[in-house]
Amino acid sequence: MRKAHFSLAGLPIWIGTAWLLLQLGGCATYSKGFAPIEAKLAAQDPTAALQILEKQRPSRSELLLYLLDKAMLQRMQQDFTASNQSLEQAKQVIQTYSAASVSEESAAFIINDTTRTYTGTPLEQVMLHVYAALNYLELGNHDAARVEALQVEVRLRQLMQDSPESALSVDPFARYLSGMIFEDLGEYSDAMIAYRNAYKAYQAHDKIYSLTVPDYLKHDMLRMARKVGLNNEYARLRKQFGISLQNKHNPHQLEGEVVLLFHNGLAPIKREHSVATIDPGSGRLIRVSLPYYQNRQQLVTTARVEVNDLSVQTQQVEAIDEIAEQTLQAYLPAITARAVARAVLKYNMSKEASKQNDVAGLLVNIVGVLTERADTRSWLSLPANIQMARLQLPAGTYALSIELLDSLEQVQHTTKLAEVKVNPGKRRYISYHYVPRYTMRK
Amino acid sequence: MLSLQRNTLITMLLTALLGLSACGTQVERVDVDETHDLSGAWNDTDSRLVSEEMINDMLARPWRQDYTSRYRKQPTVIVGTVRNLSHEHINVNTFVNDIERAMINSGKVTFVASSQERDEIRDERKDQDLHAREDTRKAMGQELGADFMLKGSINTIIDMEGTTQLRYYQVDLNLISLRDNRITWVGQKKIKKLVKNSKLRY
Numbered sequence: 001m002r003k004a005h006f007s008l009a010g011l012p013i014w015i016g017t018a019w020l021l022l023q024l025g026g027c028a029t030y031s032k033g034f035a036p037i038e039a040k041l042a043a044q045d046p047t048a049a050l051q052i053l054e055k056q057r058p059s060r061s062e063l064l065l066y067l068l069d070k071a072m073l074q075r076m077q078q079d080f081t082a083s084n085q086s087l088e089q090a091k092q093v094i095q096t097y098s099a100a101s102v103s104e105e106s107a108a109f110i111i112n113d114t115t116r117t118y119t120g121t122p123l124e125q126v127m128l129h130v131y132a133a134l135n136y137l138e139l140g141n142h143d144a145a146r147v148e149a150l151q152v153e154v155r156l157r158q159l160m161q162d163s164p165e166s167a168l169s170v171d172p173f174a175r176y177l178s179g180m181i182f183e184d185l186g187e188y189s190d191a192m193i194a195y196r197n198a199y200k201a202y203q204a205h206d207k208i209y210s211l212t213v214p215d216y217l218k219h220d221m222l223r224m225a226r227k228v229g230l231n232n233e234y235a236r237l238r239k240q241f242g243i244s245l246q247n248k249h250n251p252h253q254l255e256g257e258v259v260l261l262f263h264n265g266l267a268p269i270k271r272e273h274s275v276a277t278i279d280p281g282s283g284r285l286i287r288v289s290l291p292y293y294q295n296r297q298q299l300v301t302t303a304r305v306e307v308n309d310l311s312v313q314t315q316q317v318e319a320i321d322e323i324a325e326q327t328l329q330a331y332l333p334a335i336t337a338r339a340v341a342r343a344v345l346k347y348n349m350s351k352e353a354s355k356q357n358d359v360a361g362l363l364v365n366i367v368g369v370l371t372e373r374a375d376t377r378s379w380l381s382l383p384a385n386i387q388m389a390r391l392q393l394p395a396g397t398y399a400l401s402i403e404l405l406d407s408l409e410q411v412q413h414t415t416k417l418a419e420v421k422v423n424p425g426k427r428r429y430i431s432y433h434y435v436p437r438y439t440m441r442k
Numbered sequence: 443m444l445s446l447q448r449n450t451l452i453t454m455l456l457t458a459l460l461g462l463s464a465c466g467t468q469v470e471r472v473d474v475d476e477t478h479d480l481s482g483a484w485n486d487t488d489s490r491l492v493s494e495e496m497i498n499d500m501l502a503r504p505w506r507q508d509y510t511s512r513y514r515k516q517p518t519v520i521v522g523t524v525r526n527l528s529h530e531h532i533n534v535n536t537f538v539n540d541i542e543r544a545m546i547n548s549g550k551v552t553f554v555a556s557s558q559e560r561d562e563i564r565d566e567r568k569d570q571d572l573h574a575r576e577d578t579r580k581a582m583g584q585e586l587g588a589d590f591m592l593k594g595s596i597n598t599i600i601d602m603e604g605t606t607q608l609r610y611y612q613v614d615l616n617l618i619s620l621r622d623n624r625i626t627w628v629g630q631k632k633i634k635k636l637v638k639n640s641k642l643r644y
Contacts, residue, residue: 088531095481099605099643143526150529154600161604 030062030114031269031376037069038266041381041435046076061104061117064093065377068120068128072381076433080135087132094119094128109342112289113335113375121331122159123323124379126152126171130318133177134261137429142184149178149194167208168327172201173318173386176217180259183224184427192224209322214315216390218243256422258391262303262314262402263383263433268293268321270328270376276369284350284365288339289374290332293325298384299436300404300412305389307400314387321384335375342372383433395424402432412436482609482637484532484596492613493540496629500617501550505626509589518552519545519617520588528598528611541592541615554588590626591618605639 033056040049050073058066071086097117107115120128133148152174159169179194199221202213218241225234226245238244271294276287298321303314346368354361391400397419404413413434420428472478477487509517521542526532546553555563570579594615601608610632617627 095639097643099640101643103644144531147526147529147531150598154529154602157602161602 034380042437046073049073064090064118064120065379068379069381075135080139084132084135087128090128111371112373114373118377121327122168123327125155126174127382130174130177145181146185149181167204170201170204172198172205175201188224188228192228195221195224208326211319214317254424255392255394256424257427258393258420258422259427259429260305260389261431262387263431264300264387265298265384266296266435267324267382267384268295269380270378272374272376284347285369286343286347287369287372288343289372290336290339291374291376293328296438299406301407302405304403305400307398312389312391314389316385317388318386320382393422395422397421404434482635483530488633489537489540492631493537493544496615496631497541497544499629500627501548503627516552517590518554518586518588519590519592520554521556522591522593525595528596529600532596554586588620591620605641607637609635609637
């Protein structure tokens with residue numbers, strides 16, 4: 001009789017336990033699964049990295065990250081068309097799943113935050129468009145790159161509506177790149193507006209972490225101000241920046257320009273930090289897990305691009321690692337509040353269960369503690385920062401090489417880049433990705 | 443007690459089965475003229491409606507009459523570039539194809555192949571020059587030169603508030619005389635869509 005009672009009363013608990021255990025399938029944190037891909041990237045072998053990635057069968061909740069990583073690895077392989085297809089799919093995922101899901105939110109409330117379908121941080125959503133634009137630029141399709149510039153504009157406007165005060169609602173490089181695209185297409189007043197916005201964004205970001213406005217942007221602003229006939233602004237900017245343009249006429253007329261974007265390293269990785277404690281009254285285990293960024297030690301701080309006797313040092317145009325860190329800091333209060341509320345709920349569930357049966361109470365407590373995981377998902381193949389070098393060159397074909405320098409200006413790595421053809425009055429965009437071998441810290 | 447537990451189990455099983463039934467792929471054939479708005483983006487219906495309306499307008503305007511009465515032949519038209527200046531990656535090719543189809547089928551203008559198509563045809567003629575029988579060989583230098591070029595752009599303005607977007611599309615087409623750069627016809631078609639994205643999903 002006792003036995004029968006046990007099995008009946010415990011039945012919902014057992015079912016609940018089994019269900020919770022099923023959810024545990026994805027128990028290891030997301031960021032740990034990236035290690036084999038990172039190893040291949042550090043070996044400068046994006047093809048092998050892509051092969052590993054493509055073997056994964058992402059669940060719906062991680063589909064966006066799969067597509068973003070895939071797109072990044074595809075562009076590292078110079079397959080820009082395929083990369084853009086992946087990015088378009090990623091946009092679809094964001095579009096479909098950005099509405100809050102009732103079922104996922106309730107699961108997130110009971111189990112953990114990773115049950116939600118990942119739709120990206122504002123930074124990741126903006127970078128999606130930036131990389132799509134770069135892919136199109138490298139394919140020489142400026143009109144399509146312009147579409148991305150307009151889409152990023154819509155995205156930034158949405159962010160501005162959501163949190164108008166935050167510096168994270170303005171992305172400097174997205175604005176700057178938009179300006180360059182408009183300038184390439186001869187839309188000079190749009191370019192000027194974008195450059196101004198970029199300048200403001202660099203200043204806003206400088207306030208929360210140290211960042212300097214790239215000299216290139218200052219020159220671009222001066223050139224555009226003169227081009228569209230903003231004489232007062234031109235005079236003011238010249239005084240403010242303390243620079244002047246070298247030659248009076250369009251510098252692009254006889255020469256072409258190579259814009260090299262150096263995608264340096266890998267963005268910081270989210271790890272889990274858990275605090276577990278035993279409630280002295282009931283002996284129950286309570287655990288709260290929160291994500292934190294493990295900043296990677298960047299070996300390479302800057303790069304030098306060389307061709308013939310010309311040597312140009314790169315300038316940082318986007319500090320992805322800093323923005324990611326700031327984004328998490330901004331979200332952490334909400335994440336913490338959810339985690340604490342969840343701990344309270346799990347505690348009460350275990351208390352309720354133990355009213356029926358002590359074993360069940362213990363089990364619910366254990367499962368509750370085991371399922372408490374921090375959401376460590378992020379776009380891991382993003383670089384730590386993006387740097388730019390621009391070279392004015394007479395029309396012709398050039399073999400560029402790039403030297404990567406550490407903080408002491410010592411050359412750490414040298415690579416010969418593929419030959420580029422420079423056409424007069426045109427800009428050529430090329431990218432170089434470099435991932436060092438990071439020392440793993442647990 | 444026992445029956446209650448059974449009921450719960452049965453309900454759970456049924457729910458699971460119901461959930462499973464949505465797994466299969468469903469295909470439903472729809473007529474190409476039917477309007478289906480899914481995401482609010484530019485779609486086949488927009489492309490078709492805009493091209494048909496604009497070409498009908500173009501053909502009804504006085505420039506065609508003027509040309510026909512002066513030169514006693516139909517005007518010859520070529521489609522140049524239609525630039526996509528919108529927020530979306532619109533497939534301009536299908537739009538251009540829709541324009542071409544509307545023009546050719548009207549029978550009111552003569553239509554010549556675009557510059558990319560011409561290259562392929564010239565290659566074929568070159569090839570014929572070498573390999574084809576003399577009575578079937580097509581001579582070079584017999585191409586029909588166009589009198590007018592149709593150029594245009596697709597623009598968008600997006601206004602938004604929260605999850606609601608107002609999408610405004612404007613398609614501009616210009617018909618330019620190749621003889622003297624005169625713009626002989628300007629067409630404009632506007633589409634406005636209000637897209638409301640749900641804040642919640644299941």
